[in-house]
Amino acid sequence: xxxxxxxxxxxxxxxxxxxxxxxxxxxxxxxxxxxxxxxxxxxxxxxxxxxxxxxxxxxxxxxxxxxxxxxxxxxxxxxxxxxxxxxxxxxxxxxxxxxxxxxxxxxxxxxxxxxxxxxxxxxxxxxxxxxxxxxxxxxxxxxxxxxxxxxxxxxxxxxxxxxxxxxxxxxxxxxxxxxxxxxxxxxxxxxxxxxxxxxxxxxxxxxxxxxxxxxxxxxxxxxxxxxxxxxxxxxxxxxxxxxxxxxxxxxxxxxxxxxxxxxxxxxxxxxxxxxxxxxxxxxxxxxxxxxxxxxxxxxxxxxxxxx
Numbered sequence: 001x002x003x004x005x006x007x008x009x010x011x012x013x014x015x016x017x018x019x020x021x022x023x024x025x026x027x028x029x030x031x032x033x034x035x036x037x038x039x040x041x042x043x044x045x046x047x048x049x050x051x052x053x054x055x056x057x058x059x060x061x062x063x064x065x066x067x068x069x070x071x072x073x074x075x076x077x078x079x080x081x082x083x084x085x086x087x088x089x090x091x092x093x094x095x096x097x098x099x100x101x102x103x104x105x106x107x108x109x110x111x112x113x114x115x116x117x118x119x120x121x122x123x124x125x126x127x128x129x130x131x132x133x134x135x136x137x138x139x140x141x142x143x144x145x146x147x148x149x150x151x152x153x154x155x156x157x158x159x160x161x162x163x164x165x166x167x168x169x170x171x172x173x174x175x176x177x178x179x180x181x182x183x184x185x186x187x188x189x190x191x192x193x194x195x196x197x198x199x200x201x202x203x204x205x206x207x208x209x210x211x212x213x214x215x216x217x218x219x220x221x222x223x224x225x226x227x228x229x230x231x232x233x234x235x236x237x238x239x240x241x242x243x244x245x246x247x248x249x250x251x252x253x254x255x256x257x258x259x260x261x262x263x264x265x266x267x268x269x270x271x272x273x274x275x276x277x278x279x280x281x282x283x284x285x286x287x288x289x290x291x292x293x294x295x296x297x298x299x300x301x302x303x304x305x306x307x
Contacts, residue, residue: 007164042067223261
C-alpha cells in the first residue's frame, strides 16, 4: 500500500514519534541516510509562493542522495491545461515521490489517488503538515519533551496552521490552546478529530477568545501571519480584529518564564509579532526554519520505506 502525507493525521501518534526520531537522527548526521541514492527523483510542484519549502526540500532531497525535479505549477496549469488525474499518472511514472504546494486539499487527494507513489502536502489552504513536523522537532529540542507541553497558538486559528497545530499537537500529547476571535477558530471537524486523538495521547485542545488567557503559563507561543495567501483583500479588517493577539513583550510576559516563540514565516514585524520578540532571545524561528529540511527528509524516507 502506498503511504501519503496529506494531512497531519495520516500518521498515527506512534508513527509521528518515529518520524520525529528519524528527523533528529538525520539532523545529527545529515549525510548518513541515502534512501534516494541512484539518484531517485522527487517531483516538487509549486503552485503557491515558496521560499522555505522549496529550498528545504531541494537541499534535503539532495542530502538523501536524490534528484529534486522542480515543476513550475503555473506552467503546468494542473486542473486547467490538463486534469490532476492525468498529471498524477504522468508524474508517478517519472518520480519516486511527489511534493505539491497548492491551494485545494481535494486536488492533493486526487493526486494521491492516481500517482501510485507517495504524495506529500507541502501546504494547502487546509493543512501544513510538513511545517508541523518541523515545529514539533523544534519544541522537542528546546523544551526537551512534547507530551504535556503547553502551547498557545494565537491569532487567526481558521487557517492551515491552526488546523495542523490542533491535529499534530493532539497526536504529540500537547496541551494546545488556540487563542482567536470568535469565528476564527480551526475547522470544527478538525477540532473534533483532534479531541478524539488527544483522549488517547494525554493531550488536550482548548479554544479561547482571550489572548491573555490563551498565553498564560504557555511553554511555547506560536503565531502566524494574519493575512494568509488569498486573503489580501481582507488585510485592513484583519489587522484591526487581530491586533489584541499580537505577540508583543506585554503578551509574552504572561507565558512561562522560559517560554519560546515560534513563527513559520514569513513574518510581518509590528503586526502579528513585535520585532523585538521575533529577533529576541526567546525566538527560535530560525531553528524552526532549518528544521523543515530535517523533518521533510524524515517523512520522505519514512513514506518510501513504508510504501
